[in-house]
Amino acid sequence: xxxxxxxxxxxxxxxxxxxxxxxxxxxxxxxxxxxxxxxxxxxxxxxxxxxxxxxxxxxxxxxxxxxxxxxxxxxxxxxxxxxxxxxxxxxxxxxxxxxxxxxxxxxxxxxxxxxxxxxxxxxxxxxxxxxxxxxxxxxxxxxxxxxxxxxxxxxxxxxxxxxxxxxxxxxxxxxxxxxxxxxxxxxxxxxxxxxxxxxxxxxxxxxxxxxxxxxxxxxxxxxxxxxxxxxxxxxxx
Numbered sequence: 001x002x003x004x005x006x007x008x009x010x011x012x013x014x015x016x017x018x019x020x021x022x023x024x025x026x027x028x029x030x031x032x033x034x035x036x037x038x039x040x041x042x043x044x045x046x047x048x049x050x051x052x053x054x055x056x057x058x059x060x061x062x063x064x065x066x067x068x069x070x071x072x073x074x075x076x077x078x079x080x081x082x083x084x085x086x087x088x089x090x091x092x093x094x095x096x097x098x099x100x101x102x103x104x105x106x107x108x109x110x111x112x113x114x115x116x117x118x119x120x121x122x123x124x125x126x127x128x129x130x131x132x133x134x135x136x137x138x139x140x141x142x143x144x145x146x147x148x149x150x151x152x153x154x155x156x157x158x159x160x161x162x163x164x165x166x167x168x169x170x171x172x173x174x175x176x177x178x179x180x181x182x183x184x185x186x187x188x189x190x191x192x193x194x195x196x197x198x199x200x201x202x203x204x205x206x207x208x209x210x211x212x213x214x215x216x217x218x219x220x221x222x223x224x225x226x227x228x229x230x231x232x233x234x235x236x237x
Contacts, residue, residue: 004081005065005074008054009034012045016052017235018090018123020044021082023056023106025097025129027144028071030062036217037096043219044094047228049235051092054082058102061147068149068161076106083110083120090123090234094227096217097184098144100130101163108169115170123234124172126227128216129184132175132192133164140184164192167199174204174230176223178211 008021022041026032034057041055058074059065065074083091095103107125114121131137134145135158149157159165173196177189189205196203208215208222216223 004077006058006078008056011053013050014052016050018051019082019086020051021054021093023095023099023103025099027141028061028098028148030060039219040217049232072105075102076109079106079110092124093122094126096128098131100127104163107171108166111170122171126174129177129181129213131184132188134158134162167196168201172202176206176216178208180210181213183213
């Protein structure tokens with residue numbers, strides 16, 4: 001890990017028209033790593049608009065610095081570094097499952113920081129079967145949210161850590177979720193989409209009929225063409 005607690009495998013063209021940051025999932029747990037989203041990151045680097053791609057690794061529950069707030073702060077620092085490295089080019093943050101939570105959280109934090117400093121934040125955030133609302137996710141994956149919080153989550157934790165309770169994020173969001181997802185129910189994205197738009201954020205939800213949790217990170221699945229088209233549109237301005 002770097003001094004800020006994260007590393008990134010860098011793929012594709014450093015001079016590409018945008019920088020795509022990938023954040024893997026795994027319910028914030030140490031046993032899941034960046035290889036789970038690597039095929040999608042590799043497909044992104046090899047596809048038009050041929051962006052520069054960073055596939056992040058970050059501390060997780062069971063590792064030094066993992067859990068709340070260290071995990072989120074590490075991803076936030078990585079996204080901030082990506083915005084700086086992009087040098088004015090668009091940055092898109094793409095996360096899967098718990099990585100969707102981290103992508104939304106970090107994009108919002110960077111947008112707020114950019115607003116204060118008068119700089120640029122991420123151009124967009126993509127949540128693939130993301131955990132958007134930690135309060136509503138308390139029953140998922142044998143207490144994953146409790147493990148992430150380091151104990152029973154209270155209102156202060158949810159207010160600070162849950163994207164659904166930090167709206168508006170100030171970043172356009174694309175949510176893609178399968179309606180057959182048994183790991184993270186599609187209601188996570190449905191409720192977040194409605195709340196984000198009500199709060200004034202630009203948000204779009206695309207539901208994939210019959211799709212389960214991992215189709216959305218399969219380069220041969222139905223989510224990737226949608227993400228690629230969004231990246232092409234952002235690159236084209």
